[in-house]
Amino acid sequence: MKKIIIPITVVLLAVTACEKKTSPVDESNATITLRNSGTNFVTDNITVNPKDSIFFDYTVTSSTDMRFVSIQKNPANQTAFVVRDTMTAATKNSYSVVKRLRADSINGSYIYHFVAHTANGVYIGHKAITVTVKADYTFWSYRFLKVPDSAAKINKCYFATSNGNSYSYSDGASISNLIDFGYFYDTTMVTVNSTLQPKGHTIYTLPNTITPFAHYDISTWTKNATLLKSTSTTVASITSAGAIRTACVPALNSGTVTRFSQTDRGTQANINLLLTGQNFVFKTVTGKYGVMGVSFTNNEGSNSSINIDVKIEK
Structure with missing residues (x-):
């Protein structure tokens, strides 16, 4: 039987002749x-x-x-x-x-x-x-506050919502007008659920009637009377300045406090959480509304600290 050999070039031509061009699916016309x-x-x-x-x-x-x-x-x-x-x-x-x-x-x-x-x-x-x-609020995330120290007085225990900075007592005299609240561990004992407890981790504002840490003389400081109140609104849920005002304005019309400690949480189970998970709405003396959340509490005596997140309207 005689073999018939077809040149490969002919095959390629045949395939090319049958090829059909199609437009890309996403081609813009x-x-x-x-x-x-x-x-x-x-x-x-x-x-x-x-x-x-x-x-x-x-x-x-x-x-x-x-x-x-x-x-x-x-x-x-x-x-x-x-x-x-x-x-x-x-x-x-x-x-x-x-x-x-x-x-x-x-x-x-x-x-x-x-x-x-x-x-x-x-x-x-x-x-x-x-x-x-653009965001119409400022977000200060992962900010730490430490309990006051009585010797060197360098622990960052005060916070300014206007710039997101924390300050020590040594810093404080020259910038006290910026400070919106402070943090300390209150050793005052109170009875909660039939148990004697220290008031513990405490966030407070600085009106004239409060000197929470006897080693610090703040008599000559500016004491901004920030309005403060516990809330169920979380920092994560805030997505705009409008949401901040919605959470803050009606809440701060009444029932505001100048300090809040872990024993104010109300039940033994909550007290054991220290301040972790606690949220606050606040209003500064400059009229700015904000929401603050405590994301972590480090309960280590003189090294105790809290980690906070803050969102405040611009």
Whole structure:
């Protein structure tokens, strides 16, 4: 039998001749143009304040007939949209519109998609911009306060919410106007649930009537009478200055305290938690509202300390 040999070049030509070109699935067949038509109109990535006005003046053009033109925010799928317009015969290939929206109240980055679809929901094309919302509060995280020391007087036992710094007694005289509250371990014994207990880990403010640590003379200091109250609101739940005010304003209208110790938690079980997990709302003498949480209590006598997180409105 005679063998027939087909040159490989012929085979390659045959395969090439049968190859069919297809467009990429995500190929954009629409052009989106954003225009700067005045104040608050956005044309590119931008950083704004919470709830700022953000206006979009844009035109979408497409050789493929459009049925829907939408604005999507952080889209998880093609059906999630902030606004959606339906095209007519006159606008199916070119559509211009102005949309007036408001930025989120919660800080973070938000991606806005301007996207076109066919009548069957098939993607035609899009343009994306990022709107970053600035925080309208300050977050002081992982701040430590130590119990006062009577010898060197260098333990950082005072805190300023305006700058997130902690201060010692040695620092205090020159910056006492900044101090919003202090921390110490109160050895005063009280009866709680039929058990004699020291008042223990204590957060306090500095009005004239309180000198919680006898070794420190603060008679000449500025004593900011910060309003303080225990709360169930956690620092982690706060996402805006508005949320801070919602938590603080009604709560601080009554029942405020100038000090709070571990025995004030009310039950033996809670006392054993020291101050860990305790949260406070507060108002400074400058009128700023904030939320503070104790995330850790180190119960080691003269080395005792607490770790706090604070969110305060700007």
